[in-house]
Amino acid sequence: MPRRTTTIVVRFKTSPLSLFATNEVDPISPNYLIFKVQPEEGIALQVRAKIPRPTICTRSVKVDFGYDQFGDRQPTTGYEKLLYDCMVGDASLFHRSLMVEAAWEAAAPILEA
Secondary structure: OOOOOEEEEEEOOOOOOOOOOOOOOOOOOOOEEEEEEEOOOEEEEEEEEEOOOOOOOEEEEEEEEEHHHHOOOOOOOOHHHHHHHHHHOOOOOOOOHHHHHHHHHHHHHHHHO
């Protein structure tokens, strides 16, 4: 693959009752909620919506938000936030020593086996 991307896609179940089944030309496609984690962070929602007209006809509509809409940004690796928190003394994103010791106690027998 030419580049690394991370995306989480939530596919919603189709409705058991289709209100437009007799009038719809295209089959009703499922709705999606898309979380774009990296490299272009954002959220997208793809739903089937009724076209405003007297007849019943729907089409797929995508609402797409990306942080690149806020202007130019420097790409980050995620470690910048952690390093900055270390420098200012904010330990909210770090584990406490008791938690790390408990994790090693749980993992040690597995590693030894």
